[in-house]
Amino acid sequence: MAAYQYQAVDAQGRKKKGVVDGESARAVRVQLRSQGLTPLVIEAASSAKVATEQKQGKRVRRIKSADLTLLTRQLATLIAAALPVEEALRAVAKQTNKNNVKGLLFELRSQVAQGYSLSESMSGFPRVFDDLYRAMVAAGERTGNLDLVLNRLADYTEQRQQIRMKTLQAMIYPAVLVVVSVAVIVILLSAVVPQIIAQFVHMGQELPLSTRILIILSDGIRNNGWWMALLIVVVIMAVRSALKKEAIRMRWHRQSLSLPVMGRVISELQTARFARTLSILTASAVPLVEAMQIASQVLSNLYARSKLIFASESVRKGNPLLSTFSETGLFSPMLLQMIASGEQTGELEQMLERAADFQDREFSYRVSIALAIFEPVLIVTMAAIVLFIVMAIIQPILALNNMIG
Known part of the structure; x- marks a missing residue:
């Protein structure tokens, strides 16, 4: 399956947009119609598109630290429960209601399904996953302790956010x-x-x-x-x-x-x-x-x-x-x-x-x-x-x- 971005309208004529995964654009269209939506635009959210945007100098949107901490913690929990990485990414993507996070997770899942490791898949999003994050994930994959590493990453992200918030509050x-x-x-x-x-x-x-x-x-x-x-x-x-x-x-x-x-x-x-x-x-x-x-x-x-x-x-x-x-x-x-x-x-x-x-x-x-x-x-x-x-x-x-x- 691959990630697809869509724009659609519901029965009241209100525009909807988001990201879903499916076997093809046609399967996504059928899926949207079953939800009462009329699809207008459906396009693949491919990593090639992200790479092209980076080469053209366009900014790839970051996600908030709180969202990164949450998805890291959720991935750690699911992987610790012996769930494959691909399925863990899919489960976390369905759990979130933020389109940018959902699209990111679906794209990671698509890359993992193609045979890439999680750290290799993350390298396409350097503004979200920095060198430290990717290095730790790669180390966790090599040693078989990915769930422990992800938990450490979640703790680290939370600590950095707390220090940043304390500093900002002190300066107000x-x-x-x-x-x-x-x-x-x-x-x-x-x-x-x-x-x-x-x-x-x-x-x-x-x-x-x-x-x-x-x-x-x-x-x-x-x-x-x-x-x-x-x-x-x-x-x-x-x-x-x-x-x-x-x-x-x-x-x-x-x-x-x-x-x-x-x-x-x-x-x-x-x-x-x-x-x-x-x-x-x-x-x-x-x-x-x-x-x-x-x-x-x-x-x-x-x-x-x-x-x-x-x-x-x-x-x-x-x-x-x-x-x-x-x-x-x-x-x-x-x-x-x-x-x-x-x-x-x-x-x-x-x-x-x-x-x-x-x-x-x-x-x-x-x-x-x-x-x-x-x-x-x-x-x-x-x-x-x-x-x-x-x-x-x-x-x-x-x-x-x-x-x-």
């Missing part, structure tokens, strides 16, 4: 605080301050320095506000364009690891991801050097990635794992000691997993500390700006009262 309040504070200051300078300051200007009296500065800022925002906003947008776009160049992005990523507080946070996040990925790969019977190369590819920091790729080559040449990791300068002393202990006792996978848990806790702790420092600093800064505005308005009033007195 500071981001809202910054936006509200900037908006309040802009409104004060562009709408409120000019009306108050105009009264003093008409009197012709000499204004204090703070008031004159406030007038300059207010006039600048009113007269050039849109140009300033456009300049900010242009700068942001220029920075993003520059960071697309690998050499510039490499330098930026290297400098980001040297930042006072955030540098350590970024480093610990990268090493935690590397340690957990390496733990999963080695536990899935992937050779250590190959596992290190794959694990390094999941890092978002190019400088850290290059250092760890070089470390994998060093290990390939026979150098000890501990000294190789120490030379990168990325790992904390605690993590290095745990790796050394695992290497000596032969329990490297367990120690790497514990090290990853430790690094995740350190990451959460440092993010909390960074936000705890950032929030009061931001509040004090905004309060100082508002105080300056208030004092710049009050000083001419006090001066006028002294003149009248």
Whole structure:
């Protein structure tokens, strides 16, 4: 059977579209009519079409992390129940009601039915199944522990999603605080301050320095506000364009690891991801050097990635794992000691997993500390700006009262 995409209308004239599998387009047409649908378009959802779209530069839609976790967990459960991979894919496809996930699973099933392995079938969808995912599936197929590997993958995906959500939730309040504070200051300078300051200007009296500065800022925002906003947008776009160049992005990523507080946070996040990925790969019977190369590819920091790729080559040449990791300068002393202990006792996978848990806790702790420092600093800064505005308005009033007195 193969996967087919269809467009049809029901008895009420409403359009329907989705993905089903069938022996042929004619069999799919009969199947749709038996469901009360009138087929309009039926076409094969072939991997050749996906490959053509990739060569033409079209983006292949990703699926959500939650959907990937769910289908991975379901596949693991069905395969553990001794169900063939082809039937497991079909069962999970029928279970989901999301067309993009259903089409993906039907296409994988079609490839498996043609004799390809599951990992080979997944290679046609690199935006859904990354190098780590495919390497682990291939290792599970070689060792006969595919269900265990898929369960580890599901746990790994869930953990990454939880870390991402915690980080986003922690950043919501500071981001809202910054936006509200900037908006309040802009409104004060562009709408409120000019009306108050105009009264003093008409009197012709000499204004204090703070008031004159406030007038300059207010006039600048009113007269050039849109140009300033456009300049900010242009700068942001220029920075993003520059960071697309690998050499510039490499330098930026290297400098980001040297930042006072955030540098350590970024480093610990990268090493935690590397340690957990390496733990999963080695536990899935992937050779250590190959596992290190794959694990390094999941890092978002190019400088850290290059250092760890070089470390994998060093290990390939026979150098000890501990000294190789120490030379990168990325790992904390605690993590290095745990790796050394695992290497000596032969329990490297367990120690790497514990090290990853430790690094995740350190990451959460440092993010909390960074936000705890950032929030009061931001509040004090905004309060100082508002105080300056208030004092710049009050000083001419006090001066006028002294003149009248």
